[in-house]
Amino acid sequence: MLGVIVNTLAVIIGSFIGLIFKSKISEKFxxxxxxxxxxxxxxxxxxxTLKGENPLV
Known part of the structure; x- marks a missing residue:
């Protein structure tokens, strides 16, 4: 459960950082x-896929 909470917070914080710095990052990058x-x-x-036991699945 702790992993889910940490992952959720990381995604939310990363999204805010992306929104803040979006205009400063070049299109090529x-x-x-x-x-x-x-x-x-x-x-x-x-x-x-290569490690799978049933290739049809």
């Missing part, structure tokens, strides 16, 4: 971060 997050998500998904 924002695009690079989004591409990096997408690649990490793709990597986690592929590695999870």
């Amino acid at each position: 924002t695009n690079s971060i989004m591409i990096g997050i997408g690649l990490c998500t793709l990597s986690i998904g592929i590695s999870g």
Whole structure:
């Protein structure tokens, strides 16, 4: 339960920080971060799929 509360607070605080500094971050940097997050998500998904016992699921 403590993990859920800490995660929720981290998301809320991170959102406020993002809203405050949004205008100060360049568009190129924002695009690079989004591409990096997408690649990490793709990597986690592929590695999870390869470790699965039932490939149809």
